Amino acid sequence: MESLGVLFTNPMDSYLEEELGRRFKLFRLWDSPPEKRKEFLRANSGEIRAVVGNSVMGADADMIDALPALEIVATFSVGLDKIDLDKCREKGIRVTNTPDVLTEDVADLAIGLAICTMRQICQSDRFVRSGVWLKNGAYRLTTKFSDKKVGILGLGRIGLAIAKRAEAFNCTIGYHSRTEKPNTHYKYYPSLISLATNSDVLFVACALTHDTFHIVNREVIDALGPNGFLVNIGRGPLVDEPELVKALVEGRLGGAGLDVFENEPQVPEELFGLDNVVLLPHVGSGTVETRKEMADLVIWNLEAHVLKKPLLTPVV
């Protein structure tokens, strides 16, 4: 299989890198400085037949155009927002992702983030470590998660796993997506505003596309209101971040638990001083177990492609 030239877009996982290197001819894009990358792609374009990217860098139109021998893009993520899918379809380039294997981790983290934000677990920890408990006595009261009205934007694999977990906390569940799901008893809201109006906590778990960019806008945030909480484990650009920051600073939103941001790894500094936010560095699928399963899926998809067998998790 060494004949398959694989472009690895950025450092993402050492196991995946080693295993790809053992099976294929690996081209590490970051080996060349940013200003020389076009040249690097041109020099190796005859050999590169596959791209392995992730939520940081995938295969955009420029990259696809620069690689005329490209046959497959196998992303180390379930999200496809860094891949120009239309261009792949147009050029007959196959695309695979890593669905299902990361669902539990992301849903666990979403519930963790909600409880962490509402019960102020991180802030309470800082309260103890900084000695304020000793000096000032008891910590202030916080907000309960159990029994709350949970709204889910995007009842896909991860959204559904969040819903199942929230049910165990006796929460009532509503959701919004483009179509009503026939096999659930959760309440469907055809409009996101009405879902937010009827939710105490809104989980953002939908795909980032042209249609969902800034889908959580000022109106949605205001519909959640000063007692409402937003948890985003989807993608940063799903939320209008400047509006979110304003709402949090002005007290128009109760709090936010955020694993993803609009311009990662940049996080708005206004958030750093707020006690009603929990900020995570995009770690939804970041466990040893899950990252290994994701890596294996990427490798098996590439092997299947070389052997002309059916792809395991095809998107295109």
Ligand code: NAP
């Ligand atoms: P999925 O099963 O494809 O679910 C995506 C959901 O988005 C579907 O329910 C879909 O519902 C909804 N959706 C798409 N377009 C929409 C629109 N215009 N309006 C409303 N809803 C829309 O994907 P998944 O496996 O659950 O993953 C969901 C997302 O989570 C991924 O795309 C990724 O960005 C993110 N993610 C983040 C992390 C992390 O580390 N934080 C890890 C993994 C995944 P309809 O088709 O019915 O509209």
